[in-house]
Amino acid sequence: MAHPFRLYSTLTRDAADFVPQEEGKVGLYVCGMTVYDHAHVGHARAMVVFDSFVRYLRHRGWAVTFVRNFTDVDDKIIRRANETGEAPLDLANRFITSFQEDVAALGLIKPDHEPRVSTSIEDIVAMIAELVAGGHAYASEGSVWFSVGSCPGYGKLSGQKVEELQNPDEGSGKRSPNDFALWKGAKPGEPAWDSPWGAGRPGWHIECSAMSRNTLGRTFDIHGGGLDLVFPHHENEIAQSECANHAPYSNYWMHNGLLTMASGQKMGKSLGNVIGVKTALAAFPAETLRLYYLQNHYRSPLPWGDDALPEALAMLARLYEAREKAEAMKGDETAQMVARDLGPDAQALLELLQGFEARFYEALDADFNTGKAVGLALQLARALNRFSNHKQALKRGGPLGRQALAAFEHVRAAVGLLGMSSADFHEEVKAKRLAAMGVSRADVEAHLAGRVEARASKDWARADAIRGQLDALGILVMDTATGVEWRVRLGAAE
Ligand SMILES: [Zn+2]
Known part of the structure; x- marks a missing residue:
């Protein structure tokens, strides 16, 4: 039907x-x-x-x-x-x-x-x-x-x-x-x-x-x-x-609608302001462009500028990271119990989840309003992030996490965002952003190895200096329970 x-x-x-x-x-x-x-x-x-x-x-x-x-x-x-x-x-x-x-x-x-x-x-x-x-x-x-x-x-x-x-x-x-x-x-x-x-x-x-x-x-x-x-x-x-x-x-x-340049011009070969699809895809995963186009209503003009794709990528990463957090949440209580016990952020997340499917399709069913639908997905990502700061979120957040995964699955099936595994997404971001920034992966890895060595010999000053060098290259280092992870710093979103 x-x-x-x-x-x-x-x-x-x-x-x-x-x-x-x-x-x-x-x-x-x-x-x-x-x-x-x-x-x-x-x-x-x-x-x-x-x-x-x-x-x-x-x-x-x-x-x-x-x-x-x-x-x-x-x-x-x-x-x-x-x-x-x-x-x-x-x-x-x-x-x-x-x-x-x-x-x-x-x-x-x-x-x-x-x-x-x-x-x-x-x-x-x-x-x-x-x-x-x-x-x-x-x-x-x-x-x-x-x-x-x-x-x-x-x-x-x-x-x-x-x-x-x-x-x-x-x-x-x-x-x-x-x-x-x-x-x-x-x-x-x-x-x-x-x-x-x-x-x-x-x-x-x-x-x-x-x-x-x-x-x-x-x-x-x-x-x-x-x-x-x-x-x-x-x-x-x-x-x-x-x-x-x-x-x-x-x-x-x-x-x-058409893309509009900051100058109010249209993008056109004769105007010399054209960015090729191949150029854009060399520097950004494909879903970055998808999110950039879908963040506005399809009939509206869409502003194009140097920040357009970096900002879209930051938003996209936020969606992927929220989905990862949802995947990591464990526990088999009811969502209501979790929301009751874990405070206002859990309660807010549950409320958002309960209305998500209806509101998401209501937006798309009303003249394919992807701007509104994508906005709801980002709102959900924010609520998940806030809730994930609770110290029991990982252990008891499972029922909310599973509902969030179902919500993100609607986003994937209906508009084609979140179609990659998180691992593939992060890997593609690293490969494409490093290439675009002119930073070699071997260089990043050499820095990281040097930092591990410095930390092993308790040379904290040197470890911090290396972190600073990586930061200057646009690389963020995160020490997690399972080891050192790194990400490319993305543009500011929202
Ligand atoms: Zn035609």
């Missing part, structure tokens, strides 16, 4: 109870990458948001068909290929491989379908032919244009007046400035396919109309993508699909 949820749609500018096209099923189409370069952390927001959304839906009992396309035929790809001297499709394939590496490194679910323009030409040509036959498109000088004036309701997604909109597609033969290209006549050096209108290649927008119809049908549930795609891309998809199919297109439009 699939759990109901509410979803905001850009089309209605309102959140409403989600009504599926087919009981228990969700068809989700997300616009993917135009593959002319490596993905950056701005692209990864959409990838992670929709990955988490699919996890959440499946965890809540929905049968999801998830489609994300590749735009592998495009002006930008052709331009870039001319610069590098590659064939455009070779260049696109190279960046599809790069993207798939990022998908794997980010730990993302593989979509059920990943259609590409270059292998969907037949579907695209068929749809253009339907639009021409229906009087919604016209061929002119080897290209085919969509006639915006033929489409009642054009502009409904972006909510602007048609007179104020203008499609950026240029070319001779277009009858109105609003019209946009469905098929572009072949030019020398460009990839081209045969069509009833001569050799050429698809315009940008038609691919998603054709690919979504081919994978999800004429009318489907949710269309997703970045907020920057609302106009012209998504507006044009609606026009093409509804005019060709004589049926509503996507029932809900889900747009993620």
Whole structure:
């Protein structure tokens, strides 16, 4: 039984109870990458948001068909290929491989379908032919244009007046400035396919109309993508699909907000402020990015700065450390007995645990509010930490610890955080942060060995001096009951 949820749609500018096209099923189409370069952390927001959304839906009992396309035929790809001297499709394939590496490194679910323009030409040509036959498109000088004036309701997604909109597609033969290209006549050096209108290649927008119809049908549930795609891309998809199919297109439009720079700029190649996914993942575990993206509501703009990932990592470490504390707690009394005996922090933790599951899903069920859901997980981590300071927490906290582990398991299953073992997490943090800080592991270990030696010979001054040297390198040394442990110092959280 699939759990109901509410979803905001850009089309209605309102959140409403989600009504599926087919009981228990969700068809989700997300616009993917135009593959002319490596993905950056701005692209990864959409990838992670929709990955988490699919996890959440499946965890809540929905049968999801998830489609994300590749735009592998495009002006930008052709331009870039001319610069590098590659064939455009070779260049696109190279960046599809790069993207798939990022998908794997980010730990993302593989979509059920990943259609590409270059292998969907037949579907695209068929749809253009339907639009021409229906009087919604016209061929002119080897290209085919969509006639915006033929489409009642054009502009409904972006909510602007048609007179104020203008499609950026240029070319001779277009009858109105609003019209946009469905098929572009072949030019020398460009990839081209045969069509009833001569050799050429698809315009940008038609691919998603054709690919979504081919994978999800004429009318489907949710269309997703970045907020920057609302106009012209998504507006044009609606026009093409509804005019060709004589049926509503996507029932809900889900747009993620963009990353904003401190300067208020957008992240973009041309602005020289791009951080690649590979660069970010060399320095931080993948869940750091996931937490960074999920800490805000998906529709809100998300500030990006030098502190963004260090702060997210500190928060993530807090979650892992809280889970470790919960795992370590022993004892078989009832939670109520423990809470009664061990003071206000135990009581506060129990209260939080009792409401956790309901509040966590209430947040996600209300337009996928991951910011609120992640906030609850961090609140739980704080309460666990406070309780763990009680001298009997380890010995008697078991019943609270087990409830906390169940709560953290909801976080893992629903949004994909806390998916690693603690040991793997700490190991990856050490490896990646040391590399990013330019500190060699051998150096850290030599210092630690020197400190053990100094302590063994009761040379406390030397032991302290070494601790100070490690501290200066960003390494924290902890003497525990079972021996010496060390961690990399993380950025300040909250
Ligand atoms: Zn698209």
